[in-house]
Amino acid sequence: MKENILVVDDELGVRESFRMILKDKYNLFIYSDGKDALEFVKKHRVDVALLDIRMPKMNGIDVLKKIKGINPDIQVLMVTGHATLDTAVEAMRFGAFDYIYKPFDKDKLEDLVRNGVKRRKQRIKEKKELKHLEIVKKDLDERLQKAYSSTVESLMAAVTAKDTYTSSHSEGVAEYAMLLLEGLNLDLSSEDKEIFRYVCTLHDIGKIGISERILRKKGKLNKEEWKEIKKHPEIGASILQPIEFLEKFIPMVLYHHERFNGKGYPEGKENGEIPSWARILAVADAYHAMRSDRPYRPGMGEKKALEQLKAGAGSQFDPEVVKVALKLFKT
Ligand SMILES: [Fe+2]
Structure with a gap:
């Protein structure tokens, strides 16, 4: 199954470049505005999001924060020009896993998106393992409680007999x-x-x-x-x-x-x-x-x-x- 990649960029040319490079390998969902993109995120599965930093209505950092609020498993790659390089670095603090510099290199972009998909899979796997461990722990706790109460019951039976x-x-x-x-x-x-x-x-x-x-x-x-x-x-x-x-x-x-x-x-x-x-x-x-x-x-x-x-x-x-x-x- 192909992964779902979300692209948000206000420049048509950049959106087209993303489409050309990624369309064969992934399902692409491309938006020019953060608000519409967020509506999509609320209703659909997204594996990796590519967010332009400088956009007129809602900037990329705000979109990033909101996406992480909706689903922290989504891996976010910031897309930056020279003027917003510092902001791209700062975005890592808010949960972006990396950034790519415009104009971008095809191989570099493919590598980063692949990396994001891998990270997302790893994160889901870890969450599943953690959940499994929690279930095992709960089961052990219950068994221990049962062992405790049956120990007490056995001793009480001895008292009652006497x-x-x-x-x-x-x-x-x-x-x-x-x-x-x-x-x-x-x-x-x-x-x-x-x-x-x-x-x-x-x-x-x-x-x-x-x-x-x-x-x-x-x-x-x-x-x-x-x-x-x-x-x-x-x-x-x-x-x-x-x-x-x-x-x-x-x-x-x-x-x-x-x-x-x-x-x-x-x-x-x-x-x-x-x-x-x-x-x-x-x-x-x-x-x-x-x-x-x-x-x-x-x-x-x-x-x-x-x-x-x-x-x-x-x-x-x-x-x-x-x-x-x-x-x-x-x-
Ligand atoms: Fe006593």
Whole structure:
């Protein structure tokens, strides 16, 4: 298929020279005025445009800028006389690929037009490749996301098999934690937010390592049993440790039972020593636990649970997180 070449020049003699030289090899569209030429560009495919610089109505630089605005793939060759040589050089800044000096040599013109056609083809090829790469990347991203969520689902299935309460509690905690995250306006990418949610869902995974007898016990736990239960943050963190994509938020699992006043476990960290994610999770976790019905007690009402959070601000919980929770957990 022949390429489409646009010629814009106000001098009849020059237009005829272009026609004679290029007519056998290309489809030529020849205009004496930029405005009409632009109408053509809007509606038809153009591979290379040859633009005279000095024209009475619209000069070649303006036509060049407009053509590039309509379709940046069109390769533009400026046609210049001695007086406009500087302008021709300047045109390269606006996207022209070269210029030809009038009166022009036939071979030189053919070479330049051939070059323009080649550049245009190269540009289209690169764009196609880029598009293909983008599609491949999107596909890989989707597969990765799928792998992430199935990893989390498998781990959750293990939790559910062991203890159904822990499983439904975890989903609820993740919901509250996401609300807090939004309310605190923390600077997190959407990908990180998703991983934060995953880790919130998995925060009690360490309970897999605790005896079912203790997990399902209806009465109060004795000292030994408490000692056992308190191991779950460390067990959880070590289960998740090998999963690289969760890495950033694993400390949240390890420290979700730390208290703001240093009286929590496993390490008795306090205030700012506790990672901020863990301070968020602690509030979401406690609130959901208070609201939930358990075999040995009914769930607390909203008002009372919020009062408990307020009472724990500064001792058990980070007061900044509680402030947001009081606003957002109200229905
Ligand atoms: Fe926990």
